Amino acid sequence: MITLNRPDAYNALTETMTAELTQxxxxxxxxxxxxxxxxxxxxxxxxxxEDLQGVTDDTDxxxxxxxxxxxMMEALKKVPQPVVAAVNGVAAGAGLSLALACDFRLAHKxxxxxxxxxxxxxxxxxxMMYTLPRLVGYAKALEITVLGQPSDGKKAMELGLxxxxxxMDEWExxxxxFCEKLASLPTTAISLIKRYMMDAMNEPLDGLLEKEAExxxxxGESADHKEGVRAFVEKxxxxxxxx
Numbered sequence: 001m002i003t004l005n006r007p008d009a010y011n012a013l014t015e016t017m018t019a020e021l022t023q024x025x026x027x028x029x030x031x032x033x034x035x036x037x038x039x040x041x042x043x044x045x046x047x048x049x050e051d052l053q054g055v056t057d058d059t060d061x062x063x064x065x066x067x068x069x070x071x072m073m074e075a076l077k078k079v080p081q082p083v084v085a086a087v088n089g090v091a092a093g094a095g096l097s098l099a100l101a102c103d104f105r106l107a108h109k110x111x112x113x114x115x116x117x118x119x120x121x122x123x124x125x126x127x128m129m130y131t132l133p134r135l136v137g138y139a140k141a142l143e144i145t146v147l148g149q150p151s152d153g154k155k156a157m158e159l160g161l162x163x164x165x166x167x168m169d170e171w172e173x174x175x176x177x178f179c180e181k182l183a184s185l186p187t188t189a190i191s192l193i194k195r196y197m198m199d200a201m202n203e204p205l206d207g208l209l210e211k212e213a214e215x216x217x218x219x220g221e222s223a224d225h226k227e228g229v230r231a232f233v234e235k236x237x238x239x240x241x242x243x
Contacts, residue, residue, distance in 0.1 A: 002028075007043025012051035013094055018068040025075035035183035035242050037079060038175060039102060040086035041095075049093025049116060061122070069094065069126045076101055077198075080191030082182045086175050087153075087162070092116040097126035100135065103194065104163040106178060107153035108171055113161055114150035134201060136160050186224035187242035 002024050004011035013021075028037050041047055055064075076083065085091075085102035093116040099105050107113075117124050124132070124145050133141035136159050144151070144159075156162045166174035182190075192215040200208045219225055223243040231238035 001038040001040065004039075004041045004047050007041075007045070009051060010045035010048035010090065011041040011043070011095070012048045012053075014051050014054060015068060018072050022068075022072040022075045025072070025079050028081065029075070029079045032242070034081055035187055036179040037081050037083045038086050038179060039083065039098070040088055040175075043089070044110075045089035045095075046085070046087045046091040046111070047095025047098055048090060049095045049097075052120070061125075065125055073101060073127050080194065081187060082190055082194075084175070084179060084182070086171075087111045087113070088171070090114065090150075094126045097124065097128040097131070100131040100161070101127055104178075104182075105156075105161065106164050106166050106175060107156055107162045108166050108168045109153050110168065111153040111156065111162075112150050113152075113156045115145045115148050118146060118148045184240060186219075186222065186228065186240045188222040188224055189219045192219055 002021070004013075004017065004021075006012060006014075006017070028034050082104060083102045085099040085105045087099050087105055087107045089110060090112040091099045092112075092114045096113055096115060099113070115124055115128070117128075123129070128145070129141075132144065135141075136144070140159060143149075151159060151161065153162065153165060157165050164174075164178060166178075196208070196211050196215050199211060203211075224238075224240045227240060228238045
């Protein structure tokens with residue numbers, strides 16, 4: 001589990017935090033024994049976005065994004081394991097972008113999702129203009145980013161922003177159950193789906209079909225595939241090892 005740990009500042013992101021997050025994503029990407037990754041926040045918030053205490057009138061936001069957020073997004077997207085955002089409170093600005101960049105999102109009644117960029121005269125960043133319309137469609141993404149109305153957990157569920165609703169008194173166990181389910185699946189196949197499904201949104205069919213064929217070759221050579229076939233023939237539940 002990766003925990004953003006500045007609860008007194010609603011886990012607002014600093015230069016140190018983005019560097020540590022980037023390194024954490026790189027570390028888990030290279031750990032074959034990790035089958036699922038959870039990102040959450042300490043205290044009452046998931047992440048309030050960039051810490052505005054660290055910006056000035058002279059801040060070059062393009063340079064800031066290129067130096068800090070772009071490497072973090074690149075590292076996150078290279079994580080082959082499923083990444084789950086456990087949104088335990090407000091996810092605002094770049095904090096919402098972080099949650100949207102994860103593969104799955106869990107929420108409860110105190111979760112809150114808000115773009116927030118419009119409130120300070122900025123545009124959505126950290127990939128939000130890429131991920132959000134792919135989740136909810138162009139029109140709704142425009143509403144969320146321009147009008148800036150926050151969505152609670154229930155509303156976010158209706159919009160398609162989150163994967164699963166978890167009751168407050170079952171939050172920790174709910175995360176565990178969801179992640180255990182992901183961890184029990186064939187990891188190689190998940191990593192291939194993650195890699196190519198996003199490509200499919202921006203690529204002609206013929207190019208995607210070739211990538212699909214190559215991905216199926218790799219998956220077909222995995223131990224998990226062989227176990228899946230054996231389990232099917234033997235009429236039992238498969239036991240995948242992520243190999």
